[in-house]
Amino acid sequence: MRRFLLIAIPYAWLLALFLVPFVIVLKISLSDTALAIPPYTPTLDFAGGWAGLKSFFADLDLENFVWLTQDDLYWKAYLSSLTIALISTVLTLMVGYPIAYGMARAPEEWRATLMMLIILPFWTSFLIRVYSWIGILSQEGFLNQFLLWTGLISEPLIILNTKIAVYIGIVYTYLPFMILPIYAALDRLDESLIEAAEDLGCSRLSAFWLVTVPLSKNGIVAGCFLVFIPALGEFVIPSLLGGSGTLMIGKVLWEEFFSNRDWPVASAVAIVLLLILVVPIMLFQRNQQKQAEAEQ
Amino acid sequence: MHATTFAPWEDPEAKPLIRFQNVTKRFGTFTAIDNLSLDIYEREFFALLGPSGCGKTTMMRMLGGFENPTEGRIELSGQDISGVPPNKRAVNMMFQSYALFPHLSVWDNIAFGLRRDRMPKIDLENRVAEMLKLTRLEKFAKRKPHQISGGQRQRVALARSLAKAPKLLLLDEPLGALDKKLRQDTQFELMDIQEKTGTTFVIVTHDQEEAMTVASRVAVMDEGRLMQVATPDRIYETPDSVYVADFIGDVNIIEGTATPDGQDTYRIDWAEGQEPIRATSAHPFATGDRCYLAIRPEKVTISADRPEAAINAVKGKVLDIAYLGNISTYHVELPSGTVIKAQTANTRRISRRSFTWEDSVWLSWTVTGGVLLAE
Numbered sequence: 001m002r003r004f005l006l007i008a009i010p011y012a013w014l015l016a017l018f019l020v021p022f023v024i025v026l027k028i029s030l031s032d033t034a035l036a037i038p039p040y041t042p043t044l045d046f047a048g049g050w051a052g053l054k055s056f057f058a059d060l061d062l063e064n065f066v067w068l069t070q071d072d073l074y075w076k077a078y079l080s081s082l083t084i085a086l087i088s089t090v091l092t093l094m095v096g097y098p099i100a101y102g103m104a105r106a107p108e109e110w111r112a113t114l115m116m117l118i119i120l121p122f123w124t125s126f127l128i129r130v131y132s133w134i135g136i137l138s139q140e141g142f143l144n145q146f147l148l149w150t151g152l153i154s155e156p157l158i159i160l161n162t163k164i165a166v167y168i169g170i171v172y173t174y175l176p177f178m179i180l181p182i183y184a185a186l187d188r189l190d191e192s193l194i195e196a197a198e199d200l201g202c203s204r205l206s207a208f209w210l211v212t213v214p215l216s217k218n219g220i221v222a223g224c225f226l227v228f229i230p231a232l233g234e235f236v237i238p239s240l241l242g243g244s245g246t247l248m249i250g251k252v253l254w255e256e257f258f259s260n261r262d263w264p265v266a267s268a269v270a271i272v273l274l275l276i277l278v279v280p281i282m283l284f285q286r287n288q289q290k291q292a293e294a295e296q
Numbered sequence: 297m298h299a300t301t302f303a304p305w306e307d308p309e310a311k312p313l314i315r316f317q318n319v320t321k322r323f324g325t326f327t328a329i330d331n332l333s334l335d336i337y338e339r340e341f342f343a344l345l346g347p348s349g350c351g352k353t354t355m356m357r358m359l360g361g362f363e364n365p366t367e368g369r370i371e372l373s374g375q376d377i378s379g380v381p382p383n384k385r386a387v388n389m390m391f392q393s394y395a396l397f398p399h400l401s402v403w404d405n406i407a408f409g410l411r412r413d414r415m416p417k418i419d420l421e422n423r424v425a426e427m428l429k430l431t432r433l434e435k436f437a438k439r440k441p442h443q444i445s446g447g448q449r450q451r452v453a454l455a456r457s458l459a460k461a462p463k464l465l466l467l468d469e470p471l472g473a474l475d476k477k478l479r480q481d482t483q484f485e486l487m488d489i490q491e492k493t494g495t496t497f498v499i500v501t502h503d504q505e506e507a508m509t510v511a512s513r514v515a516v517m518d519e520g521r522l523m524q525v526a527t528p529d530r531i532y533e534t535p536d537s538v539y540v541a542d543f544i545g546d547v548n549i550i551e552g553t554a555t556p557d558g559q560d561t562y563r564i565d566w567a568e569g570q571e572p573i574r575a576t577s578a579h580p581f582a583t584g585d586r587c588y589l590a591i592r593p594e595k596v597t598i599s600a601d602r603p604e605a606a607i608n609a610v611k612g613k614v615l616d617i618a619y620l621g622n623i624s625t626y627h628v629e630l631p632s633g634t635v636i637k638a639q640t641a642n643t644r645r646i647s648r649r650s651f652t653w654e655d656s657v658w659l660s661w662t663v664t665g666g667v668l669l670a671e
Contacts, residue, residue, distance in 0.1 A: 195362055196395035198382040200460065201412030210408075214399045 161243025
């Protein structure tokens with residue numbers, strides 16, 4: 001009985017907070033849009049009895065999914081989101097790895113402070129932090145003012161409302177998710193392994209490639225997934241920093257939902273996004289599992 | 297000494313493989329190595345022995361290239377090696393933690409150093425096979441380090457550091473992580489491998505028994521200085537300071553004042569109301585000099601009556617008996633309160649032991665049984 005309860009709690013949690021909402025979204029994605037409240041038909045009405053239930057299921061169709069393939073806006077948005085997520089993941093790795101490496105090599109008494117500096121921005125609202133980038137990146141922003149003052153440029157750079165601003169925003173926001181798992185992997189790395197590699201004929205650089213990188217692989221993989229997965233569906237950063245030129249699926253979804261009030265198509269977009277994300281999420285899970293096994 | 301005995305340190309013509317010349321190493325204000333000079337010869341099995349913090353690991357890390365001396369020079373085959381990075385030295389090291397690469401198999405661990413030298417594939421495979429055979433690891437070549445036992449890991453570390461056929465192999469507490477029985481077996485294996493390969497070994501250890509077993513010469517260190525460098529038997533039999541005598545094995549130290557009494561013989565007055573002790577010493581003492589007689593427990597004979605011929609004999613009471621199976625150590629308290637340890641082999645069954653607690657006994661030793669030390 002106690003075992004049953006123990007298992008029942010997480011299952012009830014998943015059922016209430018994941019499966020039920022998912023089924024609702026799935027149902028809406030199979031419905032038709034309507035000028036009503038809620039803005040779609042059919043709605044489930046138990047008063048109709050068996051016949052009502054039958055006609056309810058008869059009214060569901062895959063029309064919205066077919067529509068996603070017909071308008072090239074959608075696959076372009078998916079593709080563009082994938083590219084942006086991929087490039088920002090690589091950029092975050094390139095920025096995050098040296099930081100994590102520096103932290104792991106820093107003197108013991110510094111590490112807590114450095115860790116604090118990584119976590120500190122989280123104590124401010126995410127929205128405020130993204131907004132403040134507008135102040136930095138806009139044509140009259142701090143960055144341009146500074147560059148003009150130093151004389152490096154004579155014309156202000158146009159960064160805001162371009163993809164570059166989106167990359168900056170994503171790298172900035174998700175950097176801690178990259179740094180922390182890599183730091184954890186590097187922190188565990190035994191210094192004598194590097195010395196052993198050098199002793200056996202490695203230069204500093206080749207010891208890094210042959211020992212440090214392979215041994216922090218799990219951290220790198222975990223960090224990349226932790227950045228890639230949320231970046232793929234990112235909505236706030238592209239809409240605030242990317243302007244109208246940046247196509248991302250999160251933004252498309254938002255517009256379908258709130259501007260077009262086409263809940264069924266928006267739901268279909270969400271379902272497809274979820275299907276795309278299932279693959280990296282499963283890979284991520286497998287990586288975590290492998291890491292847990294390796295530690296035993 | 298016999299002509300074929302391996303003792304290059306006694307040959308003034310012999311060129312040392314390693315030469316420390318007035319080497320000092322400081323970390324900030326802490327002096328780890330204090331103006332130290334030392335020669336180590338080819339094919340030697342040299343042990344650096346001392347308590348933790350005595351500087352033995354720093355010596356080894358300087359040989360490996362992980363630290364550079366603050367002052368002085370270190371020569372390898374006559375060439376100054378200070379400033380040469382670890383990857384450019386014909387020196388390999390076996391780390392205390394073994395430092396095996398966890399992501400590589402046993403085979404790849406051993407091949408790691410050879411690959412860095414871009415050794416041709418055939419030669420590389422032969423060399424790795426040879427090393428696997430030497431360390432009896434053929435069966436485990438494909439395993440990862442976490443899939444083998446501690447003793448096997450130790451052998452992988454040894455094979456990996458020997459694979460490049462270094463001029464000098466450094467071993468940092470190589471047997472520290474093994475249990476006692478395995479450690480003893482491995483000591484002989486190490487000696488065997490050292491002989492087979494003809495490599496010069498320098499071993500760092502805090503275990504005096506280990507140093508005595510494996511080494512051709514032992515350097516006893518304390519606070520960054522060499523206390524004594526000699527063969528194990530000389531270190532044990534003729535220590536040149538109380539520190540060395542006390543650090544190596546068990547010892548009784550009797551403090552007193554020396555008075556010359558014939559050729560190389562001294563009378564030592566050591567306690568009120570006690571007969572003076574007589575001992576020989578090559579080191580000269582003047583009348584009234586403070587001296588310390590170091591005498592090993594196994595050189596002290598315990599008996600019920602005063603032996604007739606004994607020159608040095610004291611009477612006491614058995615305070616404690618440490619029974620170690622093969623031997624017993626008797627702690628005997630003299631009337632002055634001094635406790636002297638005497639060791640005897642247990643040639644008879646324990647039930648027939650001659651002495652027990654509170655028994656009155658005589659301890660005796662010969663004139664040459666102890667070593668007379670000035671400090």
